[in-house]
Amino acid sequence: MPIRMPGHPSNASLSAARALDAPQVPVTLVCGAVGAGKTQVLEHWMRSRAGTRFAVIAEAASARSGSGSYERPAVVFHTREAIEAVLTRQIGAADQHSPRGALWQQLASGQIDEVLVEVSAHVEPASLALVLDSRYPGHVLVDRLTLNRIVTVVDCATVQDDYASTAALAERHAHVDASDTRTVANVVAAQIESADIVVLNKIDRAGVRRVREVHDIVGVLNPDAIRVETSFGEMHTDHGVDRRGAMRVGDYRPGWLRKLDQPLPATGVYAVARLVYRRRRPFHPERLARFLDTDWPWALRVRGQFWLASRPEWAGDIQQAGCSVAIQPFGYWWASEAVGGAMPDEPGLRRELDACWHPLYGDRRQHIAILGIDFDTAAMEKRLDYCLLNDTELAAGWAGWRDLRDPWPVWA
Secondary structure, rough: OOOOOOOOOOOOOOOOOOOOOOOEEEEEEEEOOOOOOHHHHHHHHOOOOOOOOOOEEEEEHHHHHHOOOOOOOOOEEOOOOOOOOOOOOOOOOHHHOOOOOOOHHHHOOOOOEEEEEOOOOOOOOHHHHOOOOOOOOHHHHHHHHEEOOOOOOOEOOOHHHHHHHHOOOHHHOOOOOOOOOEHHHHHHHHHHHOOOOOEEHHHHHOOHHHHHHHHHHHHHOOOOOOEEOOOOOOOOOOHHOOOOOOOOOOOOOOOOOOHOOOOOOOOOOOOOOEEEEEOOOEEEEEHHHEEEEEEEOOOOEEEEEEEEEOOOOOOEEEEEEEOOOEEEEEEEEEHHHOOOOOOOOOOHHHHHHHHHHOOOOOOEEEEEEEEEEEHHHHHHHHHHHEOOOOHHHOOOEEEEEOOOOOOOOOOO
């Protein structure tokens, strides 16, 4: 695993002290696209569990999308701050009358049994899962909370269109800011992959075949998730959704990536195939760019890291959902000069590096996992192999590789 580019929550400033020694309150993250029915699901969840004292946190953006009024018994905190900021910033004197301060008072006095967080459409829940992970202690709110489950709500009538779309979040006014270039498809896929429960909402509008197709997609992207069919967010309690979730602490990889060494789940409509592409040779930058510029209409999901011969320091990251491809720098390889010979302290990561370390290339490698509908895995493997350096190019060595034609944008 190369070194991840800086991001949340690793850059958060963590204080040393734990908060009050009290039982942690379970948190349920509810995510989904705008209009999927998150608020309906939350309201039904609360109505069906009489006697449970809930608190709901919703960003102002969520409220504007139609979740402005929740049916009680919930205590509702609408905030214009990002949920991560609400959870991780320290409580100060100025926060006494803010959602953060009010929530802290409720938690400290034992008035809340469970916290429900309605996550904005642009949020990938794995990032919030890391915030609530026990390995990031020191924030008074986070220390009182424990992640219980991630629930993703999908609109069965529209989720396939979202998945096939190349639209950016900005086109639907669901982006964070001007620098957010993510696509709708990639965020939808990430929300499904991270879920413990996927609510297939609005089945009354979708039709039997489309519901079966959505079951197939969700089952392949996240084989372990509980799938619940609903109309108007009405969930029945006999699906195990009221059980306390058994979260995979510390492992927030997408569901299908955790199952690469296991057979694909059975599907009812689609014929799904999988290819895990592993090679040690670097890619020729121009050939790979041309290849990635072609259409992959059969692709369900592509994720992985890759190595360009012209960029020995950098690991590239590829994510594809449907027709939408996102390619960006992932970080430095551990073997790169930029790291200066440092090695990770975490034992599991160190064992992973030792297992894959090459005497010449270190941890540099190609590792790309591909899920697709009715595609020829052998032909795909040959096409990727063609993008690798051939024997003559390989013999040119590190100095020669830097002179290869490289059409990729600058990574920094």
